[in-house]
Amino acid sequence: MRWIHAAGRALLVAAVVLAGYAGFGGRDDAGGGAASEGRGPLTLVTAGDLTDYLSPLLDDWNRDHPDERVTLVELPDSADETRAQMISELRSGRDRFDVLNIDVAWTSEFAAAGWISPLERDRFPLDAFLRPVVDTATFDGRLYAVPYVTNAGLLYYRKDILDREGEQPPRTWAELVRQARTLAPKHGLDGYAGQFLPYEGLTVNVTEAVHSAGGSILRDDGARVTVDSDAARAGLRFLADGVRDGWIPREALGYKEEESRQAFQDGRLLFLRNWPYVYADASAEGSKVAGRFGAVPLPGPDGPGTSVLGGSNLAVSSRARHPASAADLISYLTSERVQRRVLTEGSLPPVRAALYEDPELIRAYPYLPTLRQSVLSAVPRPKSPRYDQVSLAVQAVAQDVMALRQTPEEAAARLARELGTISRRG
Secondary structure (H helix, E strand, O other): OOHHHHHHHEEEEOOOOOOOOOOOOOOOOOOOOOOOOOOOOEEEEEEEEOOOOHHHHHHHHHHHOHHHOEEEEEOOOOHHHHHHHHHHHHHHOOOOOOEEEEEHHHHHHHHHOOOEOOOOHHHOOHHHEOHHHHHOOEEOOEEOOEEEEEEEOEEEEEHHHHHHOOOOOOOEHHHHHHHHHHHHHHOOOEEEEOOOOOOHHHHHHHHHHHHHOOOOOEEHHHOEEOOOOHHHHHHHHHHHHHHHHOOOOHHHHHOOHHHHHHHHHOOOEEEEEEOOHHHHHHHOOOOOOOOOEEEEOOEEOOOEOOOEEEEEEEEEEOOOOOHHHHHHHHHHHOOHHHHHHHHHOOOOOOOEHHHHHOHHHHHHOOOHHHHHHHHHOOEOOOOOOOHHHHHHHHHHHHHHHHOOOOOHHHHHHHHHHHHHHHHHOO
16 A cells, blocks of 8 residues: 555654653754663664655764664555554564654554553644644544654646636535536546545545544544444445446546556546645656646535545654654654655655745645645544554445445444444453
8 A cells, every 4th residue: 555645655664662651851853972871773664665765864863873873674665564564563572663653543553552652742843743743643632653744635636627618626525526427528537536445545535525524433532433423424425426426437446546546647537536646646757647637625515625634653662772862863853854855855745834835845846735725624534542443344334335235324323333342342
């Protein structure tokens, strides 16, 4: 899976958990010098740095911190495989890794299991981050990680076709449906696609539809099931109607990030829901839509909708050998100077708010203002100590709804029952 979301392009993961460790001391910016208590070499584990930007960042750290050198360990670039290997290592009790870059959806699970340690909020400049990303790093009211990379879904559209028809990009579901049903076939295109194969991407798309309609799936960090609501049924109905009425092609039921990107990039779709990485790929030489598309926030029933936050957070293992050095490394990787390089060299959306208003960066990455707007209105995926089970339940139910085997009403009630069972498991 493409690190849900583009953060997989460079998933920094360093196994980090400090059982019973209440926080980190140390300087605000990483410091070197002689080893002391909590200081020394580190291991950072990653899901695969596909853009090769990470090694130069760590080289700079290692040059300035010879006594706290970081060794990079790369796991498979599949998020599912990375999670499985990380959990296996954490459960073993070994101290192989020190710092962990985890998908934002894993924070609750890892925190509840005691694999990562709560951090002191004052230790990190959280006020400088985009506000919603901080929520992805918390569980049960405490900070367990520090946001490193963010992401939010965007609606890509064929600007050339809408301009030719004298239309603006859709702001509501009704506008999207009308254009997808009437304009797309007129120009030999399919209407709309997202990531609808039963995997994590389907959980994201369903969560966005439910929240856009004003609903939710879980509350109170997984303790309360809220999906059996009119709003949730409306979100499921929006997706099911798309398949039934044909403006979501049945082929899209097998799409993940890359299949859907390719369909849009090949000129087969009028609209696509996907992550910001698509902008660069669809603009590249050889793309059939280069210079002919735009991106706007996702639509909702009555106006702009709600995206789900993607990205990754940096945590410290409860078995970390040098937690003070680990905290300094996290400060370094989330500093404004390094976050700029995360964008310019890694093509990943940073978490520092000021970068989204930098004129030079906006000229190079014109989607930044739209992405900022989407992030600021985005929500985390359902928080739960058993997130993997929650996500599988959402996928199974959504698959049946979009395959037209179950009505939205039946699906919402079924999902509520299944999530209730999951939430009661100790």
